[in-house]
Each structure stands twice: as C-alpha cells, then as structure tokens.
Amino acid sequence: xxxxxxxxxxxxxxxxxxxxxxxxxxxxxxxxxxxxxxxxxxxxxxxxxxxxxxxxxxxxxxxxxxxxxxxxxxxxxxxxxxxxxxxxxxxxxxxxxxxxxxxxxxxxxxxxxxxxxxxxxxxxxxxxxxxxxxxxxxxxxxxxxxxxxxxxxxxxxxxxxxxxxxxxxxxxxxxxxxxxxxxxxxxxxxxxxxxxxxxxxxxxxxxxxxxxxxxxxxxxxxxxxxxxxxxxxxxxxxxxxxxxxxxxxxxxxxxxxxxxxxxxxxxxxxxxxxxxxxxxx
Amino acid sequence: xxxxxxxxxxxxxxxxxxxxxxxxxxxxxxxxxxxxxxxxxxxxxxxxxxxxxxxxxxxxxxxxxxxxxxxxxxxxxxxxxxxxxxxxxxxxxxxxxxxxxxxxxxxxxxxxxxxxxxxxxxxxxxxxxxxxxxxxxxxxxxxxxxxxxxxxxxxxxxxxxxxxxxxxxxxxxxxxxxxxxxxxxxxxxxxxxxxxxxxxxxxxxxxxxxxxxxxxxxxxxxxxxxxxxxxxxxxxxxxxxxxxxxxxxxxxxxxxxx
Numbered sequence: 001x002x003x004x005x006x007x008x009x010x011x012x013x014x015x016x017x018x019x020x021x022x023x024x025x026x027x028x029x030x031x032x033x034x035x036x037x038x039x040x041x042x043x044x045x046x047x048x049x050x051x052x053x054x055x056x057x058x059x060x061x062x063x064x065x066x067x068x069x070x071x072x073x074x075x076x077x078x079x080x081x082x083x084x085x086x087x088x089x090x091x092x093x094x095x096x097x098x099x100x101x102x103x104x105x106x107x108x109x110x111x112x113x114x115x116x117x118x119x120x121x122x123x124x125x126x127x128x129x130x131x132x133x134x135x136x137x138x139x140x141x142x143x144x145x146x147x148x149x150x151x152x153x154x155x156x157x158x159x160x161x162x163x164x165x166x167x168x169x170x171x172x173x174x175x176x177x178x179x180x181x182x183x184x185x186x187x188x189x190x191x192x193x194x195x196x197x198x199x200x201x202x203x204x205x206x207x208x209x210x211x212x213x214x215x216x217x218x219x220x221x222x223x224x225x226x227x228x229x230x231x232x233x234x235x236x237x238x239x240x241x242x243x244x245x246x247x248x249x250x251x252x253x254x255x256x257x258x259x260x261x262x263x264x265x266x267x268x269x270x271x272x273x274x275x276x277x278x279x280x281x
Numbered sequence: 282x283x284x285x286x287x288x289x290x291x292x293x294x295x296x297x298x299x300x301x302x303x304x305x306x307x308x309x310x311x312x313x314x315x316x317x318x319x320x321x322x323x324x325x326x327x328x329x330x331x332x333x334x335x336x337x338x339x340x341x342x343x344x345x346x347x348x349x350x351x352x353x354x355x356x357x358x359x360x361x362x363x364x365x366x367x368x369x370x371x372x373x374x375x376x377x378x379x380x381x382x383x384x385x386x387x388x389x390x391x392x393x394x395x396x397x398x399x400x401x402x403x404x405x406x407x408x409x410x411x412x413x414x415x416x417x418x419x420x421x422x423x424x425x426x427x428x429x430x431x432x433x434x435x436x437x438x439x440x441x442x443x444x445x446x447x448x449x450x451x452x453x454x455x456x457x458x459x460x461x462x463x464x465x466x467x468x469x470x471x472x473x474x475x476x477x478x479x480x481x482x483x484x485x486x487x488x489x490x491x492x493x494x495x496x497x498x499x500x501x502x503x504x505x506x507x508x509x510x511x512x513x514x515x516x517x518x519x520x521x522x523x524x525x526x527x528x529x530x531x532x533x534x535x536x537x538x539x
Binding site: 033034035036037040056057114115116117118119122125126127128129130131132133134136137138209212213214215216217220221227228231232234235238240243244246247250251253254255257258259 | 299300302303306323380381382384385388389390391392393394395396397398399400402403404475478479481482483486487488493494497498501506509510513516517519520521523524525
C-alpha cells in the first residue's frame with residue numbers, strides 16, 4: 001500500500017530527475033553494449049560509398065533507410081508487413097492450438113500416441129518445404145495454402161515439446177490431485193497444462209521463427225505481396241534497394257517477435273522457478 | 282549366444298508394430314485413388330508415384346540434380362560448422378571477442394533466414410555459390426550459439442585444474458573446453474542440418490535451374506505430378522535419413538560421457 005500512496009504523493013515529483021538520470025545511464029550502457037552493431041552499420045555505409053563495390057551490389061545504408069521511409073510514407077510497407085504477419089501468425093496460432101491439443105492427446109491416450117508417434121518422429125526431420133508445390137496443387141495460390149504450409153511446418157516442435165512436457169510432470173503431483181478427487185478436465189487445465197507450460201513454451205519459441213521463415217518463402221515462391229513477395233519482385237527487377245530494405249524490415253520484425261515471445265514467457269511463467277534464474281533475454 | 286537373438290525377434294516385431302500407422306497412411310493414400318475418393322489429378326496413386334520414381338532414379342538427370350543439391354548443402358553446412366563453431370568457442374574463451382560479437386549475433390539470430398535468398402542471388406547469381414553462401418550464412422548462428430553455450434558451461438574447476446597442472450591456454454582449450462562444449466555444439470549442428478535442408482530446397486524452388494528443389498518446380502509446372510510427388514518423397518527421405526544418420530553419429534561421438 002505504501003508504494004501506491006507514494007506514487008500519488010507530491011514528493012514523487014522530486015524524484016523524477018533521479019529517474020531520468022538512471023534512464024540516461026541505462027541508455028548509455030545499452031549504447032556501449034550495442035556499439036559493435038553500430039560499427040557494422042557505419043562500416044556498411046562507408047564501404048558502400050567508397051566505390052569498392054557497385055551500389056547495385058551493396059547500396060549505402062542511408063539510401064536503404066530512405067527507401068524504407070518512402071515505402072512507409074506510401075503505405076506499401078505497412079501493407080506488406082501486415083500481410084506477412086497475418087499469414088505467419090495465423091499459421092503459428094493454428095500450429096500452437098492443434099499442436100498442443102495433439103500433444104496432450106498423445107500424452108494421455110495410448111491409442112493416439114501409437115498412431116501419431118511414428119508419424120511425428122518421421123515428419124519432424126523431413127524438409128516439409130518440399131511439399132510446397134503439392135500444397136499449391138491442392139489449395140491454390142492464396143492465403144489458405146500459405147497458412148496451411150506455415151502451420152504444417154511449425155506444428156512439429158509444438159507437438160513434441162508438449163508430449164515431453166506432459167510426460168515430465170511429476171507423478172506425485174498427479175497422484176495427489178487424483179487423491180483429492182480431481183476430475184479429468186480439471187486435471188488437464190489446472191495440473192497438466194500449467195506444469196508442462198515451460199516445455200510447451202520452448203516448443204512455441206522454436207515454432208515462431210519457423211513460421212516466419214516459411215511465410216516469407218511461400219510469398220517468394222507464390223507471390224501474393226507481403227515482405228517476401230515484394231523482395232522477390234524487387235530482386236526480379238534488379239531493384240537492389242528494395243531487396244536490402246526488405247532484409248532490414250524482416251530483421252526488425254523477426255527481432256521484435258522473438259523478444260515479445262521471451263517477454264511473454266517471463267510473464268506467463270512468473271510462478272515458475274526459472275523466473276528466479278538470470279536470463280540473457 | 283542364443284539369448285540376444287531370442288530378444289532380437291520381439292524387438293524387431295515391436296519396431297515393425299511401431300511403424301504400422303505409417304503403413305496404414307500409405308495404404309489409405311493408395312485406396313483414396315483406387316476407390317475414387319479423390320481425383321488422381323490431385324493425388325496420384327502411391328503405386329504410380331513409386332513406379333515413376335523408379336523410372337526417375339534410372340535417369341542420369343535425376344542424379345545430376347541430386348548431386349547439385351548435395352554439393353551445395355554439404356559445402357554450405359561444413360563452412361557454417363567450422364566457422365560458426367570457431368566463433369562460438371572464441372566468444373566463450375576470449376571476453377573481448379564476446380563483447381564484440383554477441384550483440385551482432387543477438388541481432389542477426391532472429392532474422393528469418395529465408396530473407397537472404399534474394400540477396401545471395403543478387404550477389405552471386407543463380408548458381409551453386411549463391412546457395413552455398415545462403416546455407417553458410419543461415420546455418421552459422423545456431424552452431425555459434427550451441428558452441429558458445431557449451432563452452433561457457435564447461436566447469437570452471439576443470440579449467441582451473443587443467444591450468445594448475447601446467448596445461449597451456451591452448452591445451453586447455455583443446456582438451457577441456459572443446460570436449461565439454463561438444464554436446465551443445467552437436468545439438469546446434471543438428472538444428473543447422475534441418476535449417477540447411479529448408480534453405481536449400483526453398484532457394485532451389487525459387488531461383489535455380491539445377492537441384493532437386495528446381496526439379497520439383499519444373500515437374501510441377503509441366504503437370505507431371507507422378508514424378509513431382511516422387512521427387513518430393515525423395516527429398517523428404519533424404520532429409521529424414523540425414524537426420525537419423527547424424528543422430529547415430531552424435532551418440533557415437535558422445536559415448537565417452539557414459
């Protein structure tokens with residue numbers, strides 16, 4: 001309670017400069033830690049302007065940023081990123097829901113395990129991207145085939161992580177839940193899922209980058225706009241600025257999504273002992 | 282002597298029993314076209330896929346494409362293992378290298394690697410070298426991170442005792458740090474192996490005139506679906522067996538830990 005009152009007390013205003021100074025110091029450390037990245041970016045600019053390579057092979061970074069800015073101003077960038085994100089995230093969500101459900105069923109029902117275990121263990125290492133022309137043959141060129149392809153690629157790590165996670169739940173917990181008369185549904189929602197959540201989340205963290213990678217490949221192979229589609233068009237038209245702008249945009253989008261997942265993980269698993277351990281994320 | 286053999290039979294039977302669902306699926310595939318549940322234009326029957334697959338593997342063309350794919354994949358993967366592994370161990374062993382490289386690794390690790398396909402094509406064209414560069418760049422970071430985590434996790438007491446017994450820094454690196462980094466390094470390489478197949482096949486599907494991926498696209502465009510399904514199955518089997526063989530090698534390499 002004391003902390004809440006403090007927040008409203010006038011004395012809080014006096015502490016603001018301290019906060020600003022602290023923020024500045026944190027920002028300074030961040031800048032120092034990230035200085036190699038900044039050095040790489042500066043080296044890119046200098047190298048591209050030195051004339052050692054043609055601007056076609058490596059355009060200066062500043063011109064790539066100008067291109068991104070003009071794409072952003074025309075609205076093209078937002079549409080491309082939104083389309084790619086929609087497909088990748090829709091496929092990822094399907095993979096997450098179906099994958100966790102299938103993994104739970106496999107871990108609980110022996111017949112389901114018998115049927116799906118060999119299929120999952122064969123399907124996991126197979127390069128499923130090779131099935132792309134078959135999916136196109138079946139489902140056409142539009143969003144349905146792209147999202148199916150993404151979900152098909154991303155589901156395997158989710159299933160295996162869920163099975164491993166549920167098998168790893170301590171037997172004592174299950175027994176004591178049974179002893180106090182927990183029914184099957186409560187067992188699922190209140191015991192098994194939360195206890196397996198760390199592993200399930202690791203599976204999801206593997207699946208998300210796969211979803212983005214495959215989403216971009218499907219756009220490159222079949223067209224249909226999006227970041228991958230616009231990069232492929234730029235590459236065909238020898239528009240190297242467009243290609244490099246696409247790389248920077250996908251790098252930023254990928255970085256943000258991966259960071260969001262690790263933030264979400266810490267939020268969801270606050271109660272778990274892993275939250276006590278130091279993280280690099 | 283007869284005891285292992287007596288146990289081998291039930292083991293074989295249970296292995297066969299394990300793969301019954303796969304056989305069921307394949308039978309379902311054949312039945313689907315035999316009984317006319319789906320049109321053969323959409324799903325060619327398994328038996329005709331197999332027979333056109335047999336025809337394919339007797340042609341020199343198929344093996345040329347396979348050789349092109351295997352060459353690109355293995356050279357790219359090998360480069361990423363050597364350079365990525367060295368970077369990871371270097372980052373764990375020399376602090377300045379870590380300060381220098383870890384922000385760059387952290388920034389590029391989440392980059393969806395397929396975004397590099399147009400850039401490598403822009404730099405090096407549609408041939409082998411652009412695919413090799415793509416696979417090298419795309420597969421390097423998982424190896425680096427595996428090597429880094431493994432080498433960083435090597436027990437300090439082991440390092441100290443090796444040093445106090447008079448091992449030089451390089452000897453300690455070779456005999457203590459690298460072996461203890463092995464399990465995680467090998468896991469990182471397994472991720473890289475899977476990634477190399479994804480990048481290889483997708484880059485060949487998108488920009489190439491040679492390789493199994495381009496063969497799939499070419500056969501599909503020509504409407505030769507029997508053969509297209511056969512090549513897709515061939516690629517799938519290649520990826521599957523590469524992973525299984527790697528797993529066996531990995532277990533062998535880590536046997537000293539038992």
